[in-house]
Amino acid sequence: QMQLVESGGGVVQPGGSLRLSCVGSGFTFTRYGMHWVRQAPGKGLEWVAVIWYDGSETDYAASVKGRFTISRDNSKDTLYLQMRSLRAEDTAVYYCTKKDFDLWGQGTLVTVSS
Amino acid sequence: DVVMTQSPLSLPVTLGQPASISCRSSQSLVYSDGNTYLNWFHQRPGQSPRRLISKVSKRDSGVPDRFSASGSGTDFTLKIRRVEAEDVGVYYCMQGTHWPETFGQGTRLEIK
Numbered sequence: 001q002m003q004l005v006e007s008g009g010g011v012v013q014p015g016g017s018l019r020l021s022c023v024g025s026g027f028t029f030t031r032y033g034m035h036w037v038r039q040a041p042g043k044g045l046e047w048v049a050v051i052w053y054d055g056s057e058t059d060y061a062a063s064v065k066g067r068f069t070i071s072r073d074n075s076k077d078t079l080y081l082q083m084r085s086l087r088a089e090d091t092a093v094y095y096c097t098k099k100d101f102d103l104w105g106q107g108t109l110v111t112v113s114s
Numbered sequence: 115d116v117v118m119t120q121s122p123l124s125l126p127v128t129l130g131q132p133a134s135i136s137c138r139s140s141q142s143l144v145y146s147d148g149n150t151y152l153n154w155f156h157q158r159p160g161q162s163p164r165r166l167i168s169k170v171s172k173r174d175s176g177v178p179d180r181f182s183a184s185g186s187g188t189d190f191t192l193k194i195r196r197v198e199a200e201d202v203g204v205y206y207c208m209q210g211t212h213w214p215e216t217f218g219q220g221t222r223l224e225i226k
Contacts, residue, residue, distance in 0.1 A: 035215075045155075045163065045206055045217040061214055095162060101153060101208065102174065104162040 002026035002103050004096050009108030016086050016112070022079040022096030022105055029077035030054075033099040036070060036081050038092035039107075048094070049081065064090075086112045116141050116209050120218035126226045133194040135221045137207035142187050144211070151210035154183055154192045157220075158203040167192065199225060 008020040022034070036048040049060045049070040058070050069082040079096050093107040117140040127133045143150045154167040165174050167183040170190060180195040194201055202225060207218040 044204075044220045045208070047215040047217070059213065100165075100168065101155070101163075101210075102165050102168070104164070106162055 002098075004098070004103055004105035006094065006096055006105040006108040009094065009110045011111045011113060012086055013114050014087060014112055017082070017084045018086065018110060020081040020083070020094055020096075020108055020110070022081075024077045024079070024098075027098070027103075030074040034070075034072065034079045035097045035099070035101070036079075037095045037097055037101075037104075038090075039095070040089075040092045043092075046092075051079070053099075083110070086110075088112050115214060116143075116212045116216050118207055118209055118216050118218035120205075120207060120221050123219060123221055125221055125223045127194075127197045127223060128226045129199065130196050133197050133201075133223060135192045135205050135207075135223075137185075137190045137192070137218050139188045139190075139209055141212060143190075143209050144187065150186065152185065152190050153208045153210065155206045155208065156201075156203055157206065158200075161203075163206065197223070197225070 003025045004022055006022045012018050033053050035050045038046050038048050051058045051070045051072055055072050067085045071080045091112050093109050095107045096105045119138045121136045143152050150170050152170045155163040156166050157163040166177050170185055171183045183192045185191055202223055204220040204222050206220050
């Protein structure tokens with residue numbers, strides 16, 4: 001069955017960096033754009049970034065632009081989110097989702113704290 | 115950014131009774147291709163969101179037919195014909211017509 005599995009979350013100090021990964025299976029990963037969406041503790045959903053199916057284009061929410069980089073390795077069916085200059089307000093569960101938001105991973109928790 | 119406003123934010127419902135959630139957008143969600151990219155999601159406690167409805171009213175595979183949705187332009191509604199225990203959680207609307215995609219605040223459905 002179709003599945004997305006995120007990894008890479010953890011506790012990081014303010015100003016630090018972290019790279020999240022998301023592996024897709026059960027569907028042709030290379031055919032679909034992918035998103036990252038995050039959810040702060042007890043809060044709603046916030047779209048973070050998108051990447052085209054072939055990696056040719058990317059886009060970011062204003063809150064992360066210049067600090068986060070979305071990328072993908074289609075040879076490994078894997079999506080990435082490189083996060084730099086992390087702030088307390090970046091603390092959230094990060095989900096990867098398929099292009100039309102019809103498939104979500106289980107999420108990975110990022111905690112930015114000293 | 116397009117602001118999505120849901121109401122109510124809290125929805126206590128008796129089992130077997132109907133429920134309705136409203137979602138309003140600050141701009142029309144009709145895209146240049148004629149489609150309206152309005153989705154509904156359900157998030158159970160401790161779980162990832164799950165898409166229920168796409169393009170205003172198209173139910174996803176496996177979604178019970180007690181769920182229905184409608185609307186146009188800026189006003190949209192999700193209805194549950196008879197609420198079951200598994201329907202508890204938070205419901206979100208999301209627009210994909212205008213960049214960036216934006217979500218409503220969420221409506222928490224609980225059983226009375």
